[in-house]
Amino acid sequence: MEQTEKKTGWRWGVHRWWVLAFIIIGFYAAKAYPPIQPHIQLPAENVFETGLTFFGQPFYITNTILAMLLADVIIILIAIAIKRASMNPDALPKGISGAVEGLLEGLYNLTEGTAGKWTKFIFPVFATITLSVLVWNWTELIPGVDSIGWLEPAHGEVHGFEKEELWSGFYTIVESDEAVVADDVHAEDSHEASNGYLIVPFIRVASTDLNFTLALAVIAVVAVQWMGFKALGPKYLTKFFNTKTLFSVPIFGVIDFAVGLLELIGEFAKILSFSFRLFGNIFAGSVLLFVIGTLVPVVAQSAFLMLEFFVGLIQAIVFGMLTMVFMSQATESHGDDH
Amino acid sequence: MEGSIVIAAKLIGAGLAMIGAIGAGAGIGIVVSGAVQAMGRNPDVTGTIQTNMILGIAFAEAVAIYCLVVALLILFVVGN
Amino acid sequence: MEALGINLGYFFVQLFNFLVLFVILKAWVYGPIIKMLEDRREKIAQGMEDARVAAEARANAETEAEKIVADAQSEAAQVVREASQRAEEVARDIKAAAEKFAGEAANEARAGVAEERDALLGEVRGQIAVLAMSATQKLLGENLDEKRQHALIDEFFSGVKDGKVVIADGAEGDAVVTSALPLTDGEKKSVEGTVKGSIEFKVDPTILGGLVIRVGDKVLDGSVASKLDTMRQNVK
Numbered sequence: 001m002e003q004t005e006k007k008t009g010w011r012w013g014v015h016r017w018w019v020l021a022f023i024i025i026g027f028y029a030a031k032a033y034p035p036i037q038p039h040i041q042l043p044a045e046n047v048f049e050t051g052l053t054f055f056g057q058p059f060y061i062t063n064t065i066l067a068m069l070l071a072d073v074i075i076i077l078i079a080i081a082i083k084r085a086s087m088n089p090d091a092l093p094k095g096i097s098g099a100v101e102g103l104l105e106g107l108y109n110l111t112e113g114t115a116g117k118w119t120k121f122i123f124p125v126f127a128t129i130t131l132s133v134l135v136w137n138w139t140e141l142i143p144g145v146d147s148i149g150w151l152e153p154a155h156g157e158v159h160g161f162e163k164e165e166l167w168s169g170f171y172t173i174v175e176s177d178e179a180v181v182a183d184d185v186h187a188e189d190s191h192e193a194s195n196g197y198l199i200v201p202f203i204r205v206a207s208t209d210l211n212f213t214l215a216l217a218v219i220a221v222v223a224v225q226w227m228g229f230k231a232l233g234p235k236y237l238t239k240f241f242n243t244k245t246l247f248s249v250p251i252f253g254v255i256d257f258a259v260g261l262l263e264l265i266g267e268f269a270k271i272l273s274f275s276f277r278l279f280g281n282i283f284a285g286s287v288l289l290f291v292i293g294t295l296v297p298v299v300a301q302s303a304f305l306m307l308e309f310f311v312g313l314i315q316a317i318v319f320g321m322l323t324m325v326f327m328s329q330a331t332e333s334h335g336d337d338h
Numbered sequence: 339m340e341g342s343i344v345i346a347a348k349l350i351g352a353g354l355a356m357i358g359a360i361g362a363g364a365g366i367g368i369v370v371s372g373a374v375q376a377m378g379r380n381p382d383v384t385g386t387i388q389t390n391m392i393l394g395i396a397f398a399e400a401v402a403i404y405c406l407v408v409a410l411l412i413l414f415v416v417g418n
Numbered sequence: 419m420e421a422l423g424i425n426l427g428y429f430f431v432q433l434f435n436f437l438v439l440f441v442i443l444k445a446w447v448y449g450p451i452i453k454m455l456e457d458r459r460e461k462i463a464q465g466m467e468d469a470r471v472a473a474e475a476r477a478n479a480e481t482e483a484e485k486i487v488a489d490a491q492s493e494a495a496q497v498v499r500e501a502s503q504r505a506e507e508v509a510r511d512i513k514a515a516a517e518k519f520a521g522e523a524a525n526e527a528r529a530g531v532a533e534e535r536d537a538l539l540g541e542v543r544g545q546i547a548v549l550a551m552s553a554t555q556k557l558l559g560e561n562l563d564e565k566r567q568h569a570l571i572d573e574f575f576s577g578v579k580d581g582k583v584v585i586a587d588g589a590e591g592d593a594v595v596t597s598a599l600p601l602t603d604g605e606k607k608s609v610e611g612t613v614k615g616s617i618e619f620k621v622d623p624t625i626l627g628g629l630v631i632r633v634g635d636k637v638l639d640g641s642v643a644s645k646l647d648t649m650r651q652n653v654k
Contacts, residue, residue, distance in 0.1 A: 042414050059427035079446040086450035104451050124448050128440045211428035219436055273400040280406040318396050325393055
């Protein structure tokens with residue numbers, strides 16, 4: 001970015017001066033309020049204090065649920081736009097609905113190339129997974145996600161930060177000398193404030209909550225099994241309990257049976273790898289953004305945002321495409337290809 | 339003092355766990371190199387190759403993801 | 419599990435959220451999009467089909483045009499051929515008629531000429547005999563019996579002696595009798611008496627005397643010319 005500035009700086013243009021202005025403003029902003037690496041934790045934070053009990057487990061409205069609802073709103077808006085666009089089929093595809101239509105058309109052709117006659121059943125699952133994961137992942141790029149939220153006192157061993165009032169009712173956290181904080185704590189004799197404050201963001205990317213990726217993985221794997229039963233009927237089970245050659249072929253029958261059991265285990269391993277792949281990529285991406293934002297507050301994060309843009313896209317497509325490929329593999333009769 | 343030793347050990351352990359990503363990186367590189375060569379030789383089947391390439395990458399990447407999960411477990415779960 | 423943040427409640431929230439999204443998207447997005455894609459594909463296929471049909475029709479029209487042109491050409495050629503054939507026929511007819519006419523005319527003329535010549539020769543026959551007799555008288559210096567002389571000369575010319583054809587004893591079939599001078603009716607009669615079958619009489623002065631009788635493929639040569647020839651051969 002800056003190199004481009006230097007090379008073509010003698011020319012007059014609008015956008016490059018905007019970029020330069022933003023860089024300078026960012027520089028001063030980072031100087032005034034240095035970015036603080038947020039507290040990183042795996043479970044989602046509770047946004048509202050009041051909670052329910054669900055199957056013996058506490059249930060709060062977490063920031064990932066809010067992110068999920070935000071993503072739902074975006075997806076439903078897109079759906080409405082596409083529905084409206086499909087009302088008059090003569091109109092040229094344009095805008096966001098046109099782009100999503102193009103994406104879905106690509107996915108449809110891909111599914112048709114892989115799945116053949118089962119496309120009608122596989123495509124909706126594939127497309128829904130891809131679209132929702134895509135929107136989840138890209139909510140990470142919205143400014144304010146992961147950074148605007150309640151200011152709450154830190155609990156336990158977590159090291160918090162001091163708060164500073166920007167204007168009435170709005171605060172930011174600032175780095176401060178720990179000793180000073182400790183002195184203040186002792187002076188005020190307030191246990192809660194002993195560790196300073198943390199931000200609990202209103203919205204945290206849904207893909208960084210294991211519950212959500214796990215649920216999506218379970219849906220994907222269940223869809224794969226459903227597709228297998230739909231295509232092959234009860235014969236699909238012989239893939240896992242391969243008793244065809246167990247008694248007729250002396251040793252290899254047993255081996256085949258064991259391989260079938262391994263396939264069964266593999267189905268559960270699919271759940272794990274699906275959920276942890278998405279979770280790991282996006283969680284690592286957001287941690288990367290935190291760290292880079294803290295280390296180099298001004299320009300570097302832009303490049304990493306672009307990287308995260310692509311990672312989010314690729315992970316969405318990989319999640320969907322793996323589901324699609326597993327589903328179309330499940331429709332194929334197992335015993336024939338050996 | 340003991341706590342900081344534990345923290346240090348956790349950090350080192352997480353770093354060591356991520357060494358496993360080397361294999362996944364090399365594996366993905368091999369997969370993509372083979373796929374790109376195949377596409378160069380036979381551009382007509384690019385679609386099929388891409389699908390299988392992404393599948394292979396996903397399987398190779400799964401190993402790195404397991405490493406990442408272990409590292410995250412060590413960092414955030416074990417001993418907290 | 420707790421430290422990973424896995425919580426059954428959140429899990430189910432996401433599960434049902436996904437199902438709701440699935441149903442909404444299936445109803446609002448996938449139906450129309452799949453329909454649109456199918457329509458577009460159908461339209462493209464229809465367009466291809468139309469193009470194919472049009473191309474086929476054009477090819478058909480081209481072949482038909484070619485066929486028509488070829489038909490017309492062959493028809494024209496046929497007409498021309500027939501016309502020329504007819505013209506040739508007419509020409510041939512005309513030619514044939516002309517030739518026939520010419521041939522008839524020529525034949526008539528020839529026949530007239532031959533008759534005239536025969537008549538002339540018949541007229542001069544007596545004088546030739548008188549000339550020959552007087553020449554022989556002069557040469558021999560003796561007077562032959564005139565009647566006998568006439569018989570000799572007649573025999574010389576006609577090869578008929580005592581009412582019999584000397585050379586044509588017993589010949590059968592159609593005969594062509596050639597004599598140096600026209601035969602008299604009596605001679606003809608004696609020839610007819612000798613030769614069985616129809617007889618054509620011809621006159622050819624080059625054989626000098628005697629008769630040449632052709633019966634079928636057999637030639638009985640009693641001519642003086644051939645006798646002289648044989649004599650010439652013997653003298654040599």
